[in-house]
């Protein structure tokens with residue numbers, strides 16, 4: 192880690208989804224998908240965001256890339272507020288910030304050859320001449336473990352793992368500085384997951400890309416991420432380095448998530464915490480600490496008082512009354 196200013200700064204980000212309804216058109220059901228979240232991503236680092244489904248991970252990823260508006264807060268890219276950029280400034284930024292989807296198939300047009308799908312963004316952004324596109328596409332296909340031969344094929348001719356390689360190729364051909372990878376291996380078989388994780392490791396090694404890597408699976412982020420944030424119902428519960436989190440999780444929710452991850456070394460033991468019940472309705476989250484309905488250590492205080500997200504050691508933040 193360096194002393195340079197971070198590439199990404201998320202400051203008190205809020206994203207609420209609300210439906211107006213009723214006699215007075217009041218917001219009847221507001222989902223606080225992201226509720227006052229702050230973190231930074233340093234240049235060249237891979238930051239992991241974990242949490243159960245519905246915790247707000249994708250909403251944070253899309254908000255950072257301005258794929259949707261935000262309710263409150265700031266997202267700084269290289270010191271500039273992304274949500275305040277003009278359209279022209281945003282057009283310049285677009286190729287530098289890319290998104291890799293869980294299912295790249297849904298974003299690939301079934302009637303467009305893969306080579307054209309990967310190359311079109313280069314032309315759209317005016318990043319190269321038409322006659323240079325094919326050689327650039329070939330180059331990124333090879334980096335991503337595919338070959339020139341695949342350029343003339345259609346999306347349906349590829350396996351899930353290959354489609355994810357296409358999604359990655361399409362992102363990196365623009366030579367982005369920052370990529371949000373949203374559950375990029377969650378839809379794949381475990382053996383294929385390992386191959387795609389290896390491809391991400393290679394990109395980390397060979398290219399100076401900064402990543403936000405989103406996953407509901409802590410064993411996946413452990414391989415790739417130097418720092419990790421743990422989300423629950425739109426709130427960051429714990430944030431720290433991989434070493435801090437995996438060797439000594441402090442928040443009961445992190446402990447619970449980790450206790451579900453198998454440890455390869457049988458001599459090591461982890462405190463086993465089984466989460467009770469389901470994740471509550473985000474339109475009506477629990478009072479006080481949002482985790483209190485499932486926390487084995489909850490006290491009366493937890494039901495009424497929101498725990499502060501505080502720095503408990505250098506670079507380590509936890510929101511829990513017990514810590």
Ligand SMILES: Nc1ncnc2c1ncn2[C@@H]1O[C@H](COP(=O)(O)OP(=O)(O)O)[C@@H](O)[C@H]1O
Nearest residue numbers: 208222224243244245246247248249250251473
């Ligand atoms: N476009 C939307 N409109 C209304 N609610 C949404 C929208 N997108 C997400 N949500 C809600 O916001 C919460 C967080 O969703 P999401 O960010 O997709 O979580 P995750 O990626 O962690 O599964 C969920 O309750 C989800 O239903």
Ligand code: SF4
Nearest residue numbers: 480483486493511512
């Ligand atoms: S504040 Fe209370 S309910 Fe929340 S995690 Fe800590 S002990 Fe559990």
Ligand SMILES: [Mg+2]
Nearest residue numbers: 248249250373
């Ligand atoms: Mg998601």
